[in-house]
Amino acid sequence: MPTVPENVAVPVENDYDSFAEAYAAENETSLNNAYYTQPAIVDLAGDVAGRRILDAGCGAGPIFAELRDRGAIMTGFDSSAKMVELARKRLGDDAALRVADIGDPLPFPDGEFDDVISALVLHYLEDWSAPLAEIRRVLKPGGRLIMAVNHPVIFKLLYPDADYFATVKWSDEYNFNGRQAVLTFWHRPLHAMTDAFTAAGFRTAVVSEPYPAPGARERFPDELAGKTAFLSFLFFVLEAV
Secondary structure, eight states: OOOOTTTOOOOOOHHHHHHHHHHHHHHHTOOOIIIHHHHHHHHHHHTEEEEEEEEEETTTHHHHHHHHHOOOOEEESOOOHHHHHHHHHHHHHTSSEEEEOOOOOOOOTTTOOEEEEEEEEGGGOSSSSHHHHHHHHEEOOOOOOOEEEEHHHHHHHTTTTTTTOOOOEEEEEEEEEEEEEEEEEEEEOOOHHHHHHHHTTTEEEEEEEOOTTTTTTHHHHHHTTOOSSSSSEEEEEEEEO
C-alpha cells in the first residue's frame, strides 16, 4: 500500500476546526439547519423543563441554547475545539461544555442524562455499535436518544447505480457562508440503522420525515416551490430499554 511522505500533510476528514465559523454562520439562517434540523429536534424533544440533556456533537450550540431556554439542564460536547469555542461564546462561560469525541468512551457517569441529542453526527461514523452503547450507558432507563442523520435514500439519489444495502463511504462538497468544504459520510440502509439501535438497547419510538418550520416557504420560495416537504435527513426518537 502506498505511504504518504512525511513532509506531506494528510487532509483531516470533516475538519470542522478549519471552517467552524463559516459553518456556524451559515446555519444561523440556512434551510437545512435553522428551518429544518434544529426545529425538528426541538419539536421531537417536547417539554424538556427540568430534564438533564446531553447535546452530543453540539457544534456552535444552537440546539443547546434552545433547549436551555425551555428549561432543560444542558451539557454539551463536540470533537471540534473551535466549535466548542464558538458555543461558549454563544452560551456563556458557565455552560457545561467540553471537547470530546462521540467515537470514544464518553466522560460521563452511567445514567447521568434523561435525554441525549445527536443531530447530524452519527452519519460520519462507519461503526455505530460503540457510540450507541456509550449513549445508552449515560442515559437513564427509559431515557431518550433524539437524533438525525442523512436520509439513506439521498445516497441512492446521488448515486443511482450504487448498492443501497451496502455500508459505503462517500463525500460531497459544500459552500458554508462562502467557504468551500468537503464532508465525508457513511451511508447505511435503514434496516442497518434500526438493527444497530436494537443491538445497543434502544426501542425505536418515532421515525420522522418532518416538514420545514414555519417561515421557511417565505424565506426559501425557490427551494420549496411545489413541495410539501423535502428529503434531506431522517429523525428518530429512541427509548433506552
